[in-house]
Amino acid sequence: MKAWLGLKVKVKYLMWLRDKTGIDQEELELEDNVTLEYLVEKIKELRPSLKKFIDKVFDRENPMIILVNGVKAEPKQKLSDRDEIVFLPPVSGG
Template identity: 45%
Template structure:
């Protein structure tokens, strides 16, 4: 199963990529995918480790639709991770 992940705003700078693809060989939830991303990009752990908590302002879209952590990914899904915007 191929999953494309797109990092938006300042998160792309922290990770050093605009997007990347993951080849997964088993059923994977969004929560599992975030763990995989954290293992690959340790520098992003402090930003992503609590991404599914109620007080975290990150938005995760799958094919343009907001999804919860237990959403099961499908082949060729596009996951977009939107961190909070700061400034004003």
């Protein structure tokens, strides 16, 4: 049996994203040397219910925030083994 040579990341879905996915977090296995942008594309494939919410997540006007290990992340940021990625949707109300 071959050992896994990629990386594993934990993805957390906060607030109403939890309702859309039916889960609050998951662990994903990815190839080495991938970016946050790649992860978002992968999640759109795995979780079609999120596609319309994260489709333009990197547009300046999009209020959703993605954190990697607690820090706001950029699309081209490389991911590392055991990173924690948090999708933080905008809060609405008044």
